[in-house]
Amino acid sequence: MDRRALLIGSGLWTLGSSVFGEPYAASLSAQASQGGVLLIRHASTEAGLGDPPGFTLGQCSTQRKLSQAGRDEALAIGAWFRQHRLAVQSVLSSQWCRCQDTARLAFGHYQDWPAMNSTFRGQGQHEQQLQLLRERLRQLPAGQLEVWVTHQVIMTGLTGAYPA
Numbered sequence: 001m002d003r004r005a006l007l008i009g010s011g012l013w014t015l016g017s018s019v020f021g022e023p024y025a026a027s028l029s030a031q032a033s034q035g036g037v038l039l040i041r042h043a044s045t046e047a048g049l050g051d052p053p054g055f056t057l058g059q060c061s062t063q064r065k066l067s068q069a070g071r072d073e074a075l076a077i078g079a080w081f082r083q084h085r086l087a088v089q090s091v092l093s094s095q096w097c098r099c100q101d102t103a104r105l106a107f108g109h110y111q112d113w114p115a116m117n118s119t120f121r122g123q124g125q126h127e128q129q130l131q132l133l134r135e136r137l138r139q140l141p142a143g144q145l146e147v148w149v150t151h152q153v154i155m156t157g158l159t160g161a162y163p164a
Contacts, residue, residue, distance in 0.1 A: 043070035043105075045064050045070055087145060092113040114129075116148055
């Protein structure tokens with residue numbers, strides 16, 4: 001397996017836990033300093049599953065949003081990256097507001113990438129999106145670090161693991 005692909009499959013979806021002092025922080029920062037992709041599931045949200053019927057991308061008022069705990073988590077993620085002096089070349093986000101808000105609070109910037117969008121309950125084009133993600137991963141220059149802010153269903157599709 002390619003070293004960059006190993007980063008996706010090696011448990012990096014636990015970043016949110018490592019921010020709060022779990023034992024993964026040293027290993028994660030060491031791996032990330034070598035480059036690759038760090039997958040981050042959006043931070044904690046208001047109660048619910050999925051989005052309300054009739055939600056619209058680009059209209060945050062129609063979507064499930066980050067909770068205050070989620071906003072605090074996103075800020076802590078950014079602090080963790082700064083603490084470990086990790087230079088992120090690119091932050092790519094799902095177009096869902098909870099992902100964009102996580103990216104904005106953690107890193108101050110992001111780029112929308114529809115391949116990161118949720119495919120929960122048949123939304124999107126799951127296999128085509130995963131193919132685009134895998135292709136970008138294969139083409140990632142050695143030593144470059146990217147952060148992808150996405151959803152559980154995309155993370156599970158890429159890694160085979162179910163992040164909390």
